[in-house]
Amino acid sequence: MTPPRPLRADAARNRDALLAAAADEFAERGLEASVADIARRAGVGKGTVFRHFATKDDLLAAIVIDRMDALDAVGQDLLTADDAATALHEFLTAAAHQRQQRDLSFLQSAGDVSPEVTRTRTRLYATIDHLVARARTQKAIRPDITGADVILLMCAPNYVVSYVPEAPPDLWQRYLAIIFDGLRPAAAHPLPHPPPSLDLSDTAT
Amino acid sequence: MTPPRPLRADAARNRDALLAAAADEFAERGLEASVADIARRAGVGKGTVFRHFATKDDLLAAIVIDRMDALDAVGQDLLTADDAATALHEFLTAAAHQRQQRDLSFLQSAGDVSPEVTRTRTRLYATIDHLVARARTQKAIRPDITGADVILLMCAPNYVVSYVPEAPPDLWQRYLAIIFDGLRPAAAHPLPHPPPSLDLSDTAT
Amino acid sequence: MTPPRPLRADAARNRDALLAAAADEFAERGLEASVADIARRAGVGKGTVFRHFATKDDLLAAIVIDRMDALDAVGQDLLTADDAATALHEFLTAAAHQRQQRDLSFLQSAGDVSPEVTRTRTRLYATIDHLVARARTQKAIRPDITGADVILLMCAPNYVVSYVPEAPPDLWQRYLAIIFDGLRPAAAHPLPHPPPSLDLSDTAT
Amino acid sequence: MTPPRPLRADAARNRDALLAAAADEFAERGLEASVADIARRAGVGKGTVFRHFATKDDLLAAIVIDRMDALDAVGQDLLTADDAATALHEFLTAAAHQRQQRDLSFLQSAGDVSPEVTRTRTRLYATIDHLVARARTQKAIRPDITGADVILLMCAPNYVVSYVPEAPPDLWQRYLAIIFDGLRPAAAHPLPHPPPSLDLSDTAT
DNA sequence: AATGAATGAGCATTCATTCAT
DNA sequence: CATGAATGAATGCTCATTCAT
Secondary structure, three states: OOOOOOOOOHHHHHHHHHHHHHHHHHHHHHHHHOHHHHHHHHHHHOOHHHHHHOHHHHHHHHHHHHHHHHHHHHHHOOOOOOHHHHHHHHHHHHHHHHOOOOOOOHHHOOOHHHHHHHHHHHHHHHHHHHHHHHHOOOOOOOOOOOOOHHHHHOOOHHOOOOOOHHHOOOOHHHHHHHHHHHOOOOOOOOOOOOOOOOOOOOOOO | OOOOOOOOOHHHHHHHHHHHHHHHHHHHHHHOOOOHHHHHOOOOHHHHHHHHHHOHHHHHHHHHHHHHHHHHHHHHOOOOOOOHHHHHHHHHHHHHHHHHOOOHOOOOHHHHHHHHHHHHHHHHHHHHHHHHHHHHOOOOOOOOOOHHHHHHOOHHHHHHOOOOOOOOOOOOOHHHHHHHHOOOOOOOOOOOOOOOOOOOOOOOO | OOOOOOOOOHHHHHHHEEEEEEHHHHHHHHHHHHHHHHHHHHHHOOOHHHHHHHHHHHHHHEEEEHHHHHHHHHHHHOOOOOOOHHHHHHHHHHHHHHHHOOOHHHHHHHOOOOOOHHHHHHHHHHHHHHHHHHHHHOOOOOOOHHHHHHHHHHHHHHHOOOOOOOOOOOOOOHHHHHHHHHOOOOOOOOOOOOOOOOOOOOOOO | OOOOOOOOHHHHHHHHHHHHHHHHHHHHHHHHHHHHHHHHHOOOOOOHHHHHOOOOHHHHHHHHHHHHHHHHHHHHHHHHOHHHHHHHHHHHHHHHHHOOOOOHHHHHHHHHOOOHHHHHHHHHHHHHHHHHHHHHHHHOOOOOOOHHHHHHOOOHHHHHHHHOOOOOOOHHHHHHHHHHHOOOOOOOOOOOOOOOOOOOOOOOO
């Protein structure tokens, strides 16, 4: 389905180096990080980037997919935990931990750059939806919170922290805690707007 | 100190038109909105942009300062309200309302591009700090929440909503409500990390 | 309809310099002449090329249109000459003279890069068609020759000469003469294939 | 003298496949056909192309040589025909038929990329010169036409036809007929320029 | 003061060619 | 020998910024 051929050893190493370098570069300079800088950071020639990823957008998509898949795996594991509240908190912790920097790209911002991204995102969203549903059933979180709510709030801790000039690397934990407290039934006040639909339907073939 | 000369009438009109056009353009297309488009939207020549703002970044800074000043005025007003909790909530509502779109960039992202920005930001932060202190004193919010916490969380509702493809214009209210519930004493769990310092001291000359 | 504004004096000078430089460069190195080289040859910056012609193709189109219009003017003049055979010969001479070098670009090769090109070409073709029709009526050329035939053969002398390493500048006259003799009734043998249609209809609005 | 070693069987097969693939690709997309596409079409790796032909230009030269040799063989055969006029016409027909598409580039355009090309071209030119001389002697063509004239005019039919958008595959026959009529004594008018010298002497070592 | 023409650094992308596997 | 991964020069084009009009 994806590339059938297993890739030569050195090529695989380069591909990984590129993904890592690109993730760092995108994290530091946003979407306008240049391909040349990414190549330099990965220690390869500019042309090599395009051998592996036909387009800058494809490179971005590959990073996004990688991240989302890794996160989905974590979520799948946690689906079988007994305590749904702890499971959801652990999931959000893993998500925030993935990058303590400005990973703004890894949600919708990457757009529907490729059907593969859409597919992967849909899968991840479904997993989160299940995690949230379980927590709701166990009354660990308030009944008016949906999966979409959590999906949207998930990145807020990292975002918020990105504005602190020399932030300690774990500062996001503070804001995850505050937001998570907002999800608990204890402090619940009626919500002034219905939740959005993020279209979790499976539109993939 | 800063503007030495009161600016001719037409020049002032141009300056305002430019600020408005730039704000719209940045809101629609993000930071990569082109100076040429801004000039066209303002109905002036490209050169005029640079007569008023030496640099694209200076233009951005001017917008940021405008916004922060307007918000500071709102905050100052609310400092005298009786109910500190309501006052803080109203302030956050005003902040989120200012733009439901992507000029969340108006905090640190504009960097310390000019001492004027720094000065204005410091002033705004101090106001917010007071609002939060009053709410804390009235036990309307939990005791472990600082001004810096609120400053950081303030933009999260807009950020979060920016990932919803065709978001209804008031959706941010939902997430402000959730986050605000997280600030209330009712659901408070111990916070895992001390609050950051945003250096509210007045470092300007 | 086209650019309504009359263009500043220096801008017009640059535009002309660019057209001339581009024509030379295209003539020497074919379509893959680089915009950078054209700019250098015209003595302007690279950006200036794109201010005047949004696209390399637009630049090419402008040249083509210029040439075709000039040629059309010659043809229009000759439509009123008494001796249609001489008129046609003079027209073909003017066409070949326009560039003794590889002007391969100035016919279909530029494709229908813009409706303006199409329009201009249609006009030129119609003029040629009239010239040919008159010559045919006067029995100066064979009856089985159409306007399309002449249009196609028109560039052959230049093409043919382009393969002579250090061709004398008037060598094309020799081949125009030979081909023109082929158009005369005297040596006519039946033609083995019907003439093509070049769609001389006026499809423009 | 040139190929020192008789080439292994599979290598020879690859070489032929490459020549065929390259000829097709050049015909379809012109000189800017990419080596990668040629390799893919031939079913070999890109590196293999360069093992056989040190340079893209060398590959082009090899094709040119192939074509010129094939055409020379046809010409040699026709040298013994009784009717020199028919022989010449048949030769030109064969030449035009070789490809009705855009490998008219196979004359000078390939330049003197290698001495081998020069040598082959010289041989072909000599053959054509003989064919023309015989026709001239038999008064089948006008006395002021030289071998060089025919060599140059030879590709005109293909060239001319290349500007007809969806040309029927045999359209070139029409223009060959017209040009050939121009070579006949019947319509001959004095030629305005002496014939060029194409240096048919054998300058190769 | 306002304009918009000119500039050139910077960008994503292509491709002939080289070289490790 | 064959492969295809790596390379980097070159290209068309954009855009913040400068400057002549």
